[in-house]
Amino acid sequence: MMLILLLLWILISGELGVMKFRIGPNGVHFFDRNTGLNVLLDEFCPHQTVWSKSPRQVSVALTNLCDLHCAHCFAPKHKALLHADQVLTWLKELDTEGCLGIGFGGGEPTLHPDFVDICKRAAGETHLAVTFTTHGHRLTQPLVKNLKGSIHFARISVDGIGHTYEEQRGRQFSSLLRGIESIAKLSPFGINIVINERTIFELDAVAELAQQFGASELLLLPQQATNAVASMDELVGRELQNWVSNYRGKVRLAISEVGASGLPICDPLPNETGLQAYAHIDASGILRTSSYSTTGMDIEETGVMSALKRLRNTLEIKQGTQT
Template identity: 50%
Template sequence: MNVLLDEVPVPAEQFSRAPRYLSVALTNACELHCAYCYAPKHAAALERERVLAWAVELDAAGCLGVGFGGGEPTAYRRFAQLCSDIAQSTSMAVTFTTHGHRLTPKLVESLRGAVHFVRLSVDGVGTTYKRLRSRRFAAVVQAAGLLGTLAPFGINAVINADTVSELDDLAEFSDKVGASELLLLPEQPTAATPGISDADAQRLVEWAAIARTGVRLAISRTGLEAALPTAEAIPGEHPLDAHMHIDATGVLRPHAYAPTGLSVGIRIMEAVHALREAP
């Protein structure tokens, strides 16, 4: 099926009021301690009823999907029930990003029919993965096998000095385990790390420009995408129409790396409107 999204210009007043996609950090909790992780380290978690109410409101305003992260979303209390409630109460796609080490056959079964796509974080392969995450690589291979029985899934990989030389291996791994996509995440600066170097960023761009992989490639919006032949879902779409992010304290931000945002009250669409109007 071919869909021409830009054949007929649509007046701005007819756009959906909600962003096309909302990412939600349900909790800051995570048992891994990756040095380059950008997620806040203070304890915080969103109330389940609050998240469900936001999802229903967003759905009514035209949002197409919600994606759960953290921290580690599978560490969130009654995570599977929340996914099920949203899937039953809205028409939105439900996705989540996980390190995979909490996945069990029982949890996967409880999520069946409630999630539409999953992202598995795999930063490096083999001994590199074990060194960066202090977990066996075999365990993440097993997690990929479990996810393959649940829903379509993709692989996320933070690209930095430790992993940029393993891009071919990451693509091969993604293809081998049946992932539909490899999402490249250039490391972002944190209080503890400087982010990806200019030299490694250039290596990433050069690799992605000529790579011939068995899996679809994608890259996060960090500026490097401008140097690559990427396909925009909706050409000319404003970033805040495409995506917004809520952190585990209930602050709505333009994206997960944004330093500031607006606190969300009972009605999330009020915060969405205010964020769009903010200078």
């Protein structure tokens, strides 16, 4: 079987540029970080012993630091910052074990003093797709110039239009528009919107804005509870379902896993779930199932794959005691 895979890889890489692949319960997944092209060979079901060990995607909070104070923010508020060398060691490990992409966040990742260096090294020293999420107010021309070529996809947060945005984020909407212009020059990009009782009524306007600036994705993020705000309520959830059902815009829609239930979603990898699909590393170097999760493993000196194994064991034991 490995020979067939190798031949396929040679064929596909010759046709489409260098593609990375990972093996999982749904087949063999090829991915080109430069074009975003995914090819899934799902005609056969690889045995579990050959599945890639890394999660498909990993997000990394480079720092907890942020210069905004959004009420819906769930980032921890204590000071924490990852060291560039440490991050690179973990990324190389994940890359070798079949991870396809890394997403830098925070806090605000552009506030990390080595942000550009980390992105450049991640793109140059691994085969991972490098992405990041930003509030967009620090995307100066020199920063964009320095990042160019090291970012495969970027995400910018747009919680409503005009006054609504200014209320949600405490920054001028005009400054955000400059941020969107900058990100459009940097790489393919998507717009993130937190869905709550204010932003739900501005989805049409945000979708239009996304199309106007050439965004390729609109990511819907149903609001999660924090100390300052409640989770998206049922009424807003129903409005969201209606809006999605009637959406005819050109920009692709995506939604976070939390809050996706009841919506028509297309998941090409339905069996690749939990830590096989995704993991999060917080700014203190703790590996978690998501940034909301309270269970985590310190990566320490033993490495990210060892922490992943320990986290899986802990979650299995927890699940066992609950059943």
